[in-house]
Amino acid sequence: MISWLYLLGAGLFEIVWALALKESHGFSKLWPSVVTVVGMVFSVWLLALALKQLPIGTAYAIWTGIGAAGTVAAGMCFFGEPVSVLRIVSLLAVIGGIIGLKLAH
Template structure:
């Protein structure tokens, strides 16, 4: 269950990161509310996951999911450049996430 919490925490990290853009410096009410709720929920789920996962692995995977998801949505929603170099770097982050998962030694499912 710890891995499920961690993935959900990572997805919510993407939600709050994108929400920051839509909130326009917390000047728009509902995007700001969604951003704050997603932030709290993301940290809470990360905390639950870290009860059973190694700190370094859990935190790095959480950040990786957030970074990859935010970068991809930036390209899709905000038309940020999707250069070959940028996509390769995102691929390296994904490879790192997979590598950390495979070598974590945590038997939490």
């Protein structure tokens, strides 16, 4: 069970670093750049811990899925990115895939 918590944490740090990367403006702003690098390190470190017990294909897909879904949702909520039925359905498909991979494990 702890491996799944590591994987969830890794996915959440994936979202953090992606959002901070946007705010870093190409690493030209110090603190968002620092948050980006720290988020990347923690994300990969937690993924590595999860991989001690979980299959690489499942873990990697879930890790990137959490990061992608969370970043898309945050972009729509906080950065004024477009919200459409197709984007929401596609986002739900990614989330469904994450859930399916977890259930299939």
